[in-house]
Amino acid sequence: MIPKDVDSLRAGLAETGYLADEGLATALFLAVALHQPLLLEGEPGVGKTRAAIALAEVLDTVMIRLQCYEGLTAxxxxxxxxxxxxxxxxxxxxSRGETLTDEDLxxxxxxxxxxxxxAVTHAGPRPAVLLIDEVDRADDEFEAHLLELLAEGSVxxxxxxxxxxxxxxxVVLTSNRTRDLHDALKRRCLHHTIPHPGTAAVEAIVRARVxxxxxxLADQVARALMRLREPPLLKPPGVAEAIDWAQALHALGVEDLDADVARRxxxxxxxxxxxxxxxxxAGLEAVVGGR
Incomplete structure (x- = not known):
């Protein structure tokens, strides 16, 4: 069912294991209520894709996903x-001596x-959730093919x-900001940036997802993750990596995170x-030690 307000949607997302703050829950609610596309931006691993998946679960509808990449064609x-x-x-x-017209073919x-x-021709009864994932990976020209759908819901x-x-x-579009998107696309969308959550939020997400x-262990993973984000890394770990790490530790039967386990x-x-x-x-002791 369509949530009646932001709080109802936020509670529904939480039931799926997705913890959204008030800002994100509001953006998702408005995308549903106003029938407007939503552009979610943020660094990889903060939960942009998962937000669309969770929204489809809350709405009890099908999710149709378009994974964008360089060279994607219409x-x-x-x-x-x-x-x-x-x-x-x-x-x-x-072979039958017949002639087919253009209308036939x-x-x-x-x-x-x-x-x-x-997504446009989905029969319902509920609207599909269309995830256009990592739209910034597609070529600039591809954005033009999206404008009619985003503005009018037609093809x-x-x-x-x-x-x-x-x-x-x-429609939920996601972008990792590898390039700037055109103003024409942005004008047709609601916009929300998902920041990397703080330690308490990461811990809550780990508990919900694992x-x-x-x-x-959830507390240790969250704190270690935040410390791993401090050095100038090529790819700072995000929430997705925290979940992967917690799942890996559980699979190994680990109940307490120390430097040796972290290294492995x-x-x-x-x-x-x-x-x-x-x-x-730099030493893993500083990553896993203390509170």
């Missing part, structure tokens, strides 16, 4: 025609819906016309050799 994101099937239809018609029977069109197919959403999708981990599991939280070398050189 055919891969919007729709394309099933050319092999069209050729077969032409040959079959020729360019119809729904030969249309392959990709994520953007699939135009030149051969057969415009398809408008009966149930306008809840409930089998004890309170002491450092690959769960630091993903670059240069970062691991820097932390090891």
């Amino acid at each position: 055919a891969e994101a919007l729709y394309e025609w099933n050319h092999p099937r069209q050729l077969l239809a032409i040959r079959l018609a020729e 360019f119809s729904d029977a030969y249309l392959l819906a990709r994520p953007l069109l699939a 135009t197919i030149p051969e057969i016309g415009t398809r408008r959403a009966v149930h306008r999708p809840v 409930p089998e981990v004890g309170d002491t 599991t450092l690959g769960a939280v630091l993903k670059y050799d240069e970062d691991r070398d820097l932390v090891l050189e």
Whole structure:
């Protein structure tokens, strides 16, 4: 069901294991209530993608995901025609002495819906959550293909016309800020930046996402993570790495984090050799010791 207010949505997100602050919960609520796309920005690992997944769970609806990457084309994101099937239809018609028109060949029977069109044509009864993930990784030109969908909830197919959403999708775009997005895209979206949470929030997230981990270990992981973010690392660890680390420690049966355990599991939280070398050189005792 559609949450009636921000507090209801925030409580629903918490039930899925996603702890959103008031600002993020408000942004997500407005995206649903106003039928406006929401652009979530922030560094990797702060929970942008997970926010869309949790929102789909709260709304009890399907989530359709478009993972962006360099070179992504409109055919891969919007729709394309099933050319092999069209050729077969032409040959079959020729064998029968029939002639196919453009209307015959360019119809729904030969249309392959990709994520953007699939979200627009979703039958409901609830609107789909459309996650356009890491939109900043796509080329600048790709943003132009999103503007009609973001502004009007529709997709135009030149051969057969415009398809408008009966149930306008809840659109969530995420960006790691690897490049600036165009003003035309930003104007069509609500905007919210997810900052890296503080120690207490990281601990609460670890407890929610890895409930089998004890309170002491959750506290140690959160504090160690914040200390690991202090040096100038190539890829400072985020909340996602804290969850991975807690899961790894639990799998090993660890109940108390010390320097030796941290050394053996450092690959769960630091993903670059240069970062691991820097932390090891400084000493893990300072990372895991004290409160």
